[in-house]
Amino acid sequence: MLAIVPLAALLSRATESVAAKTGDMVGGLLNATLGNLTELIITLAALRAGQYVLVKASIAGAIVTNTLFMLGMSFLLGGFKHHVQEYNRNSARLQAGLLFVATIAMLVPSVLADTETAATTAHFTRPLSVGLSVLLIGIYGLGLLFTLGTHREFFASVAHAESDEVPWPLGLALATLAGVTVLVALVSEVFVESVQQAATALGIAPAFVGFIVVALVGGAAEMVSAFAAARKDRLDLSVGIALGSASQIALFVAPVLVLASYVIGPAPMDLQFWPAAVAMMLIATMAASLVTSAGRSAWFVGALVTIVYVIFALTLYLLPPGIQ
Amino acid sequence: MLAIVPLAALLSRATESVAAKTGDMVGGLLNATLGNLTELIITLAALRAGQYVLVKASIAGAIVTNTLFMLGMSFLLGGFKHHVQEYNRNSARLQAGLLFVATIAMLVPSVLADTETAATTAHFTRPLSVGLSVLLIGIYGLGLLFTLGTHREFFASVAHAESDEVPWPLGLALATLAGVTVLVALVSEVFVESVQQAATALGIAPAFVGFIVVALVGGAAEMVSAFAAARKDRLDLSVGIALGSASQIALFVAPVLVLASYVIGPAPMDLQFWPAAVAMMLIATMAASLVTSAGRSAWFVGALVTIVYVIFALTLYLLPPGIQ
Amino acid sequence: MLAIVPLAALLSRATESVAAKTGDMVGGLLNATLGNLTELIITLAALRAGQYVLVKASIAGAIVTNTLFMLGMSFLLGGFKHHVQEYNRNSARLQAGLLFVATIAMLVPSVLADTETAATTAHFTRPLSVGLSVLLIGIYGLGLLFTLGTHREFFASVAHAESDEVPWPLGLALATLAGVTVLVALVSEVFVESVQQAATALGIAPAFVGFIVVALVGGAAEMVSAFAAARKDRLDLSVGIALGSASQIALFVAPVLVLASYVIGPAPMDLQFWPAAVAMMLIATMAASLVTSAGRSAWFVGALVTIVYVIFALTLYLLPPGIQ
Numbered sequence: 001m002l003a004i005v006p007l008a009a010l011l012s013r014a015t016e017s018v019a020a021k022t023g024d025m026v027g028g029l030l031n032a033t034l035g036n037l038t039e040l041i042i043t044l045a046a047l048r049a050g051q052y053v054l055v056k057a058s059i060a061g062a063i064v065t066n067t068l069f070m071l072g073m074s075f076l077l078g079g080f081k082h083h084v085q086e087y088n089r090n091s092a093r094l095q096a097g098l099l100f101v102a103t104i105a106m107l108v109p110s111v112l113a114d115t116e117t118a119a120t121t122a123h124f125t126r127p128l129s130v131g132l133s134v135l136l137i138g139i140y141g142l143g144l145l146f147t148l149g150t151h152r153e154f155f156a157s158v159a160h161a162e163s164d165e166v167p168w169p170l171g172l173a174l175a176t177l178a179g180v181t182v183l184v185a186l187v188s189e190v191f192v193e194s195v196q197q198a199a200t201a202l203g204i205a206p207a208f209v210g211f212i213v214v215a216l217v218g219g220a221a222e223m224v225s226a227f228a229a230a231r232k233d234r235l236d237l238s239v240g241i242a243l244g245s246a247s248q249i250a251l252f253v254a255p256v257l258v259l260a261s262y263v264i265g266p267a268p269m270d271l272q273f274w275p276a277a278v279a280m281m282l283i284a285t286m287a288a289s290l291v292t293s294a295g296r297s298a299w300f301v302g303a304l305v306t307i308v309y310v311i312f313a314l315t316l317y318l319l320p321p322g323i324q
Numbered sequence: 325m326l327a328i329v330p331l332a333a334l335l336s337r338a339t340e341s342v343a344a345k346t347g348d349m350v351g352g353l354l355n356a357t358l359g360n361l362t363e364l365i366i367t368l369a370a371l372r373a374g375q376y377v378l379v380k381a382s383i384a385g386a387i388v389t390n391t392l393f394m395l396g397m398s399f400l401l402g403g404f405k406h407h408v409q410e411y412n413r414n415s416a417r418l419q420a421g422l423l424f425v426a427t428i429a430m431l432v433p434s435v436l437a438d439t440e441t442a443a444t445t446a447h448f449t450r451p452l453s454v455g456l457s458v459l460l461i462g463i464y465g466l467g468l469l470f471t472l473g474t475h476r477e478f479f480a481s482v483a484h485a486e487s488d489e490v491p492w493p494l495g496l497a498l499a500t501l502a503g504v505t506v507l508v509a510l511v512s513e514v515f516v517e518s519v520q521q522a523a524t525a526l527g528i529a530p531a532f533v534g535f536i537v538v539a540l541v542g543g544a545a546e547m548v549s550a551f552a553a554a555r556k557d558r559l560d561l562s563v564g565i566a567l568g569s570a571s572q573i574a575l576f577v578a579p580v581l582v583l584a585s586y587v588i589g590p591a592p593m594d595l596q597f598w599p600a601a602v603a604m605m606l607i608a609t610m611a612a613s614l615v616t617s618a619g620r621s622a623w624f625v626g627a628l629v630t631i632v633y634v635i636f637a638l639t640l641y642l643l644p645p646g647i648q
Numbered sequence: 649m650l651a652i653v654p655l656a657a658l659l660s661r662a663t664e665s666v667a668a669k670t671g672d673m674v675g676g677l678l679n680a681t682l683g684n685l686t687e688l689i690i691t692l693a694a695l696r697a698g699q700y701v702l703v704k705a706s707i708a709g710a711i712v713t714n715t716l717f718m719l720g721m722s723f724l725l726g727g728f729k730h731h732v733q734e735y736n737r738n739s740a741r742l743q744a745g746l747l748f749v750a751t752i753a754m755l756v757p758s759v760l761a762d763t764e765t766a767a768t769t770a771h772f773t774r775p776l777s778v779g780l781s782v783l784l785i786g787i788y789g790l791g792l793l794f795t796l797g798t799h800r801e802f803f804a805s806v807a808h809a810e811s812d813e814v815p816w817p818l819g820l821a822l823a824t825l826a827g828v829t830v831l832v833a834l835v836s837e838v839f840v841e842s843v844q845q846a847a848t849a850l851g852i853a854p855a856f857v858g859f860i861v862v863a864l865v866g867g868a869a870e871m872v873s874a875f876a877a878a879r880k881d882r883l884d885l886s887v888g889i890a891l892g893s894a895s896q897i898a899l900f901v902a903p904v905l906v907l908a909s910y911v912i913g914p915a916p917m918d919l920q921f922w923p924a925a926v927a928m929m930l931i932a933t934m935a936a937s938l939v940t941s942a943g944r945s946a947w948f949v950g951a952l953v954t955i956v957y958v959i960f961a962l963t964l965y966l967l968p969p970g971i972q
Binding site for chain 2: 951
């Protein structure tokens with residue numbers, strides 16, 4: 001655990017150096033992508049072993065944690081230092097829109113076919129999951145084309161105080177960012193496993209461990225960067241990391257895992273989630289939409305978002321075993 | 325099918341000529357009203373025959389298709405030609421508000437009384453449906469009074485590039501609009517019937533045919549006008565046709581059919597819909613609210629809205645028969 | 649009933665005199681607090697008697713009534729006199745955010761554990777209710793710190809026409825406000841009881857009486873002040889009373905009652921509500937969010953909000969007994 005702290009400082013510095021060259025949106029995206037890429041690789045191992053409940057819990061947990069906890073704590077920590085913070089609401093709105101579409105894609109199958117039989121699984125849930133996965137990857141790609149290509153001028157950062165630090169050269173920054181992210185992700189992965197064993201030994205509810213603990217530890221690298229950026233009044237970078245990471249997991253990582261399960265998994269994985277997980281994702285998306293529509297933040301906005309996450313965490317912690 | 329193409333060009337020209345005289349909001353409303361009036365007349369035949377499942381599917385399908393597909397494709401097609409398009413968000417907001425009320429009216433009975441027995445149908449669902457229908461027609465009338473009467477200055481179009489075409493005289497334009505709309509609607513009605521027979525023969529899921537195919541073909545006339553207006557950067561006209569038509573079906577056509585069923589139907593029809601249809605209407609309304617709150621559009625906004633529709637269509641297409 | 653009318657005029661005058669000294673937000677909060685305090689004291693008697701269904705119905709009814717009816721009628725009555733009214737949307741947004749969090753806190757337990765057994769009640773519902781109550785009281789306190797402390801400059805009233813009435817001295821106004829509010833609350837309490845008896849005798853659905861009648865009569869004092877303020881174009885005061893009262897009941901009164909039930913009740917009360925009540929609170933919160941995001945109102949906005957309330961009232965009125 002202590003090993004992460006010095007790495008985190010490096011990581012935050014590298015992210016900001018990259019963002020200084022590429023803009024906050026690309027910087028945030030790069031940070032989120034590196035973090036999620038490592039997670040994707042690690043999750044592929046669980047996929048190969050056929051642990052689909054674990055894979056889905058870690059996907060849903062990461063989406064909810066990034067949308068509520070990472071965003072809320074960024075607003076909160078940034079708000080403690082700065083009276084009011086402005087950020088580009090176009091970016092936040094777009095990410096919230098992407099998250100909304102992903103949540104609908106996960107919600108519709110469960111609403112339309114709540115009765116699950118062997119026949120519906122084979123002829124309905126599986127082909128639907130494949131189709132939805134292709135759609136989600138497609139709209140994610142179009143979103144990148146839109147924000148980085150055709151309409152990039154709308155997603156520029158809100159002007160913020162110039163940093164007094166000299167940014168690193170792009171090459172060094174990128175290499176540091178990649179190296180340290182992968183290192184932190186690997187360290188957290190080891191940590192996640194030992195935490196899971198400890199939690200089981202201590203009798204903590206598995207839903208709490210799967211959704212909350214794993215997501216919090218697994219996202220440590222991104223959180224460090226997001227919180228540091230918020231403290232430096234670079235909220236565009238924080239929002240880019242938090243919501244960018246959440247939408248990337250929902251629209252890219254999850255669909256890729258579904259498609260990959262046909263190649264490397266023991267059986268096809270579908271996109272149908274635990275109804276309570278879908279409800280939490282929907283609430284998280286609504287909260288992010290409501291909160292980011294103003295493009296302005298203060299500490300209490302962060303407190304409001306964080307408290308929704310605490311409500312989820314408390315409920316999952318107390319949840320009797322065997323309900324999920 | 326080919327017969328519609330030349331008519332469509334006439335229709336779009338007539339709509340714009342009317343709008344040039346009356347403003348985009350009234351022009352859009354007129355276009356939507358003519359289209360829905362024809363649909364209302366045709367639906368009355370199904371009502372007389374007591375085919376209530378068909379009637380309800382066509383109502384819900386038209387609301388969802390107009391809100392998501394017609395609006396989304398207008399944004400998409402307009403966005404391919406114009407970098408950013410502005411429109412009056414007051415109008416869009418009001419229509420979204422009306423749709424929200426209508427969705428609540430269809431949602432509340434199902435939430436409050438999910439157990440359906442003969443006793444509740446007679447003493448709860450039917451009187452409630454009549455009461456809600458009267459309320460919806462009342463608020464629709466008040467909405468017209470508000471937008472065309474007391475507060476019309478808030479619903480003026482966003483300034484757009486002057487058309488280089490000379491508008492037709494109002495009388496000719498109105499006559500063409502009325503004549504061609506009715507003609508297209510009749511042609512699509514014939515087409516709808518043959519499509520339904522073809523679909524059943526091909527084994528396509530009846531929910532897909534009832535919700536998606538019928539709504540797409542039945543709304544052809546309005547779509548042609550809405551898409552053409554979007555291409556000409558007259559997004560107020562497009563939004564007026566798409567959301568105006570959806571809210572008109574929800575707050576006027578549906579309640580009128582419920583009330584008419586007492587006079588001409590074999591038994592009273594209620595306002596209780598298939599829960600999945602209510603869920604789709606609610607999601608469509610939320611998507612329209614989120615998207616139109618900015619009053620600004622680009623191609624990707626259209627892609628986001630359209631993809632939600634594609635998710636619905638794909639799910640309904642794969643839905644095993646017997647679930648609806 | 650007639651006794652309330654002259655008291656109401658005094659009350660409205662006193663509220664405005666206080667608001668003239670303290671600002672509309674504090675004035676509205678004070679008015680709401682006095683009204684809710686009286687209700688809290690009265691509800692404690694029902695709590696001591698263990699009438700938890702009654703207590704919960706009156707909580708949910710008051711939240712829905714204040715959010716939809718009091719807000720909607722303020723917009724409507726104000727809109728009849730003034731063409732367009734402006735108000736501070738920061739305050740409305742914050743109250744809607746608080747209501748959103750409270751609704752989530754009441755929604756999550758029901759979604760996650762719909763199967764209720766003796767074991768889950770003891771080990772899940774009760775500790776969860778205590779935890780959520782503490783969280784809600786905490787976030788309510790932070791909200792006060794934010795709006796009255798660290799960021800009070802964001803919650804100033806939108807400038808409105810100067811009143812030609814000379815405000816009373818603060819001491820007199822406060823004393824009148826406190827005295828008359830308590831008096832009106834006591835009178836309405838007596839009235840509520842007789843209404844309940846009359847309603848039961850007349851065979852009116854108990855859900856309608858519990859949610860609608862009790863809430864309307866119980867909130868009479870606040871409504872008089874809110875409506876009078878709206879007529880005088882002081883919409884910030886109206887919104888402050890309506891949404892401030894709703895969020896105070898949701899985040900302060902309800903949690904305090906849960907915690908108090910451990911001390912004075914015959915058995916612990918939990919925070920789990922009738923699912924339909926949670927649905928109504930969620931819809932009310934969404935409606936308030938959508939409507940207040942503009943910071944501008946006209947009569948039709950009020951009509952839209954009020955009609956949602958009428959839909960609820962009609963449904964509850966027709967609801968067959970034994971469903972709640």
